[in-house]
Amino acid sequence: MNVETHAPMQSPQGPDTAMRDGVQRVTVVGAGFSGTLTAIRLLHFADSPLEICLVEREEGYRYGGIAFGQASTNWAHMLNIQAGRITLRRERPEDFLEWANEEADRSGWPRKWQYHTFGVACVVPRRIFRQYLAERLRGAVADAHADVTLRELTGEVFDVRAQGGGYVVRYADAGPQGTVHELPSDQVVLATGHLSPVQAPFYHRVKDSDRFIADPYAPGAQERFQAVGPEETVLVTGSALSAFDAVISLVHAGHRGRILICSRGGHLHGTYPVDHEHDIWQTRRPPFLDAERLTPEVVVEGIRAEYAHLREEHGVEPGSALDAVFPERVMKAWEPYVIELVSRMDARDVRMLLDRYKSLIVTRRTSTVREIGGVVRSRMRGFNGAPKTVEVLSARIQDMRPVEDGARIRVVFADQPDVVVDRVVNCLGNNTDYEHPGHPLWQGLVHGYGYARPQTRTHRGVEVGTHGQLVTADGTIAPGLFGVGPMRQGDETTRRGRLGAFVFSIGTLRNQCFDTAMEVLRRLKSASDEEQMDIPDGIHHCLIRSSDWIAADLLTEEPDATRLRERLLAHARETAFPNAVNHLQAQDRTERAKYRRILDDDLAEFGAALAREFGLTAQQARRAVSLLATLVEKHAVHTLCDITRLAGWDSGYAEQVKHAPKKGE
Template identity: 35%
Template sequence: MRFPDRVRRVVIVGAGLGGVATAVRLLQFAREPLQVVLAEQRPEHRNAGVAYHRAGNPWHHVFNIQAGRMAMFREDVDDFVAWANDEADRTGWPREWRDFVFTESGPAPRRIYADYLTERLADAARQAADGVTLAEVDGEVVDLAVDDGRVRVVIENSADAGTLVADHVVIATGLQERELPFAAEVAGHPLFVRHPYSQSGVERILAVSPDAEVAIIGTLLSAYDSAALLLRRGHTGTIHMISRSGITLRTYPTDHQHRVLDLPAPQLHNEGYEGRDNLVRRLKDEWERICGVVETEHPDVAKAVVTERVSKSWEPYLPEVLARVPAPDLRALLDSYSSLLATLRVSAVAYTTEIVDAAMADGGRISLVTGKVDRITAAGPGKLAVSVAGRTIEADLVIANFGREPDYERVRSKLWQNLLRGGIAVPHHRTGRGVEVDALGTLLGQAGSRSGPISVVGAPREGDEIVRYGRMGAFSFNLAAIKNHSVGVAAAVLNRLESCYDEQADELADTLAGSSDSEVREAFAYSVALDVHRMAARRLTTREVLAARLDKSLLVLHEAVGSTDAALRYAVNTAAVVKLNDLSVTPRDLRCVLGLDEPVG
């Protein structure tokens, strides 16, 4: 593994969705020479991750949300659907999808997302500024060491093994796998599928006899995928879907579009904290009240998505509410209501749910079992015994879902174990989910200060997303969060590395935006609009034109306020990032709000 050491280098750990999205933004935003290194320990997961890689996703596995919400660019909501209809190479696609016209509210197979990410990454590399390059390396990053403002990245288990020196590291390691103590006795058993999104897992599911009795641990999205996979190939045996909550997925309306409603804030009637039970009672009362408001004042909202609308509207208020809750109680609440929280903001498309829900109907092939799985053991030739809620289910195949581990003190990743052991990372104190980061996503150490030039995107920021933004369930780490993380982290990295920015000008943006001089305010707003358009532009020539106009606009500001070009550029860029990551509007509305389809000025 040989790379020149003189060029500034950013190493991204993990080439799934979070890593690719951040790499694309760095390649788009960078104006000075930079090498972006994208490291992935599993070559088959490159540009896909566990969720989207081809071998683990048969064609019937579709996104749980609509195709129109899968664009990797929040400011270009139609990008994925446009790519799937007009750019995707459909050679080898099955008949069902070969001539399919993708729509905003319709389904799309998950496996094609790898092609989308691969092509958008290649596009970004081709359209990068002079001296801005992309390098891809295979291998497992097992440790980071901060030394004199740079980071030594230790890579193992590949031809690219060795130590790479980086000016900044972005950790995008995705979801961490949870240990399943109840399945310890059957971990290597051929009738136990621990990884249903792997090639071997899919093959074992498809190989089971059509009349076999199957037990699926879980009743949410992964469980629906496994059940639907069996049903679509004609399974006639009983399928037991098992979970502690018994909660199942709702179905999105066929014409569903994401919206943000202006709803009343939750009224908890007390500034203090009266205990966990009282908080839950008050929240439930307020939840029912606001759901009633939606049904009365917004009758056009389908019942299936009322909770989605209320959950989204509550996000701005939840940080203040959660700040009153002691950490032990907050952790207990998140653990107790995790399954419920997972379904409040997200449903699934009918392509997946209809076949499963039909099989759950009275006398159907799916039996819904509510209860905690205590133990899975071998039960003689060709059988496993699942002990749950005082009964035993004998199954010919048992499928366990991904089972993510939110507590990073329990993860098995060598990298995270070493970072925690060395104090470079610490578990999120308030929630016990993910690790501590600051508002820019920079990793924090034991003293609460930055550990060095190391940033985080995606799942490791779950706890911070909950307490800082009130984002619950999968929305604290899924595609929606990653879109914002990638913009914010890429901009913060370049603010630090590029000579054209002065990070010390933290308060200048507020000063300029609130200036008593209307000409200064207008010049600042114009500069911010130019930078928003520059950051959103994917063609290099467009960005160069906008950058030249921005330079002229900054000269006007400099003459008016006297601040340095680097300070002004930093103020403008930070304000532009805030606008690009505006959570108060939907992605479709964001494009309109930002005026991206109109020329600036």
């Protein structure tokens, strides 16, 4: 197994342009969380000659992106999720804990963490999670098939265009001349992360000031926080999790002055109770969905009424432990109804509601662990001898302008007196509208070639198919082009009902990476098999539908058709599906190969049995078994990505897993 890590860029006539005979290439654009995890999954399951190229533009984001990258965090930034829920492999919930406690190299960790034992409910510094990603990638490289290689490249991808049944990925390296290189690729996975931060109109007078931090996650931003004077007054625009990160960056840098967190609604994330346990509720279908027409007024009033009903039904007391987690649990329970709501409403109304109530949705969908929220909340309250330093402003900003020869910034509000501050930190989030992406790569994909189109109902991200395939301007699937990461946030809302930060949470993204990587490998393997390309989207969610679809293509006359469906379903449930799950859950390549052989041998025997029992030709039997294998594998991946199964642990950490009381208990 060979790996080329941060290799010197080569000339366009060199190895960048050509692949070895018989070797296919997958290029992953972006080596943050989503790109790295997609590469790990490709390395796990590729079993024929393949070159994986992992291209990253900013070394400080490699293996972590803006959420966990070296360039965007410090050791005070914590994951807002417990250690027991951050595994990279959904099928192995204990993987992170085993790595952190038994495998991780702690030599570079602060003393506070060097002797820390991680448990299910622990918090985790983001930099540790980045190291986990990097080491799991190295492990996947070492364990991969001998003919599967990984090349890690540094450069900015600015163009992807179709050529000869595949694509050519063009990127400029990080050298002083920015030499352009080309990577012919059979499949391309775009893992480009977030678009650039929102630049509100009221920033136009201060956008070039050294007193304005436009992107708190940019390379060098932590140094800019260090440059803030300890007693300076800082205005943070926006009140979501990025605002909490900004406060933590300031406190970590020694800041003790006044911090103003400003948003239009003044909404702020809550803080989880000390003994918080995640739980999944079910609620009734909100009555307002029975309305013949869902207008914004009907939806807003309906949600308010149903929320009040549920608070009363559960006996939620203000300030109670349940009150702190109640909004999050309700919004999770409402995900199926969000799907229905979005599908029935006018797209313009959907976008208006998501924009108008963005802050409320984001802050109610998730609270913060105490190691994050407590930093902000304690400074909002103050203590005897420790003054209050953080204040939340519910106000609309009209303008900002430099004053005192640019040494300070005057902030003009629409509904309250001006304030003068020393610094401003932009925490309004990132642009989500791919109609105006502001990046040459996406400008070309959307407007130049029409390989992608903005997500139609939400205008958040791009339109994708079931497995992350890009949807073109004319509504067809772009063959061989996939997306993973924040670009799929609108699809997560319309397809799965997710809102707030859960449209790109760890759980959401690891599901995407697993599913997309498996689909990429299936398409590489069956590139010449048109039958595999004809499988309808979504039928793999149900083995009954899968079996019915296969049988309908082979036999139309009863009673043989019914008997064939029953035979296919029984074999899928009792044999093929368990074998597929064993293959996907295997610990290493040797174990995966063993279960792959078991699966293949069993399906071959089953195909021969079908031919004998139903008088099928060899070609018909082969087709039936091939389609069954694909659909069962898809179903296994779908099942392993089911969040409701995450607590079903069978490991040394299982005894630490508690289950929150259900309603009424």
